Amino acid sequence: MRIGELSERTGTPRRLLRYYEEQGLILPDRCANGYRAYDERLVDRVLQIRGLLDAGLPTRIIKQILPCLDKPRRIHFSDATPEMITTLKDERDRMTRRIDCLTRNRDAIAEYLDAVLDNHTTS
């Protein structure tokens, strides 16, 4: 598919699809006329990228962890340099901390909402 369709199906501005490519996150083919040609699977990948960006990860890190997440759980041991392992462990722990923080605060918001809404209906 071309950039317009991918943009619509992922709700992502074309500008950003080109930006993600520039950052090495996606690597579309090119048609003879120079148009970018995106594989069907890139829909999910773009959504994944957007989710991670929204969760605070920079493209630099996303680029590093994406290859480890490929669907056919085929381990690329060539990528598994010691520094890479360290990076992955660090990111895993950072993500865990983020999850904990978000969960705590989301639950507090939910609790507040429950209290407020409950009060509203019973008063």
Add this chain to the structure above:
Amino acid sequence: MRIGELSERTGTPRRLLRYYEEQGLILPDRCANGYRAYDERLVDRVLQIRGLLDAGLPTRIIKQILPCLDKPRRIHFSDATPEMITTLKDERDRMTRRIDCLTRNRDAIAEYLDAVLDNHTTS
């Protein structure tokens, strides 16, 4: 305590403590000489702010949800305008999506790490 101590205890540059104040996230007292005076409780609050910022929330949103998270779970119904309720629900759901995305990807990283490390020790 003064800004230096808070900075050390939270690992936060002074510059950012002033920035958070400018954004209305914290409201320190002032000593006679103009120095900022931070309450003990602000240590936790600053850490909470940093966690939320790191998780991708903008200060604008953090400012809105912070008051609902105060320790003495005393509901401020005055804040509970309809738009506020809507905002909170939206943020709660956004946070849930973030948590899901982070959890999925963190688990995938952990799985990859397990596989790689296991392979390393057994080969």
Add this chain to the structure above:
DNA sequence: TGCGTCCCTCACATGGATGTGAAGGCGAGG
């Protein structure tokens, strides 16, 4: 008194993700 360390405000700079628009090529339909 002077020096060192903390604090203040103000302001400009940077980096990353994103917006916006110009200038132009390709291809389908009237």
Add this chain to the structure above:
DNA sequence: CCTCGCCTTCACATCCATGTGAGGGACGCA
């Protein structure tokens, strides 16, 4: 053939969190 919509690249602009430094006041200690 012309026009319209989609594509290309390039480049400058914006927002936000953060860095950095100048210029100066407050306080404590030798």
